[in-house]
Amino acid sequence: MTESDQIHLDEPRAGLQRLIARFGGHAYDSHRHETYGVGLTLWGAQSFHYRGTLRTSRAGQVMVLHPDELHDGHAGVPDGFAYRMLYVDPAAVSQALDGRPAPFVPEVVADDAVMAALLREAFADFPRSLEPLAVDALVAGLADRLTRRSDGMVKRGKGSMASRAVRQAREFLLAEAPRTVASEELEVVTGLDRFSLARHFRAAFGTSPHRFQVGRRLARAQTMIARGIPLSEVAVATGFADQSHLTRHFSARFGLTPGRWAALTRSESGP
Structure with missing residues (x-):
């Protein structure tokens, strides 16, 4: 870690969390999030392994990391890099899309002026908290842009029972977050067997119930x-x-x- 390395993170709010960071060299070991990671590189260049390929985001470029995808991070140039990142709950994105599954964006790094503008707006008053209506508008804008940049694949609907079950599972896991939840408990709460629930939960939220x-x-x-x-x-x-x-x-x-x-x-x- 260099003396210039630092992170500033705010409290999560309505499915959204903001981070500003800078690094001079190595930043992160391999890891994964249960959220989207939508970021804007401010200066320098950051490189990361993602889906089997080394990617690099340079100043002004936007990154979209899908939930549950393994990645790492390090400086791609000697001077290091700084960036802003939004961690967005896929459930909030799905809600903004009227219950459709959260989209997958195959182009990880891009010159995306619309997404960059959304990110700049999100951080205009950082670290001051975003107002509730501002969060709503931001999530809606991100959901729309993610959909427009998605792979366009039409995914089979989960059906009303499965849709209700994954919402119930998510609410139960949030309520019981400080302890380990057994598979049998989720089966009772949702009415689905553990394997069907795991499959439908991942389709809806991009990750497993456990993660x-x-x-x-x-x-x-x-x-x-x-x-x-x-x-x-x-x-x-x-x-x-x-x-x-x-x-x-x-x-x-x-x-x-x-x-x-x-x-x-x-x-x-x-x-």
Whole structure:
């Protein structure tokens, strides 16, 4: 980690979270999110492995990372890079699309003036919180742009029962986030067998029920660590067996260790 490396992240709001960061060299180990990652490179160039290929986003270019896709990150030029990123809940995107499945965007890095404008608008008052109507408009705009850039494949509808079941599963996992949920519990809540539920849940939200729930616990851990709470206390409060258990999952989710996250988020200056 270089002295200039830093991250600034706000609290998630209505399915949306904002991040500003800069790095001088290595940024992230391989990891994956249960959300979309929609980013704008501000300066320099960032490179990352994604779907079997090394990609590079240069200043002014936009990145769209699909939920549950493995990726890493490092500087593509000696001077490093800075970027803004929106983490967008695919459930919010699906809702903005009247219940249609969240779209897949095959072009990971692009010159996309419309998406870039949406990102600039989202960060106009950062770190001040976005107003509720601004969040609604931003998610709607992102959903529309993601659809326009999607692969255009028509996906088979889930049916009313499956659609209702995945919503029930998601609500239950949110409510029970601090603990481990058993497959049998979700079967009772939704009326679907565990394998059908897992399939329909991924079609709707781009990730598995397990990764979704662990992601909610880790998001809470992320906030607690940034506030300076000891890792041993964070592990207990977020449902992990111990500090090493937390560290393993945290690194797989965010591409850096809890200790490095704490150091990066304590920086006072901007990117």
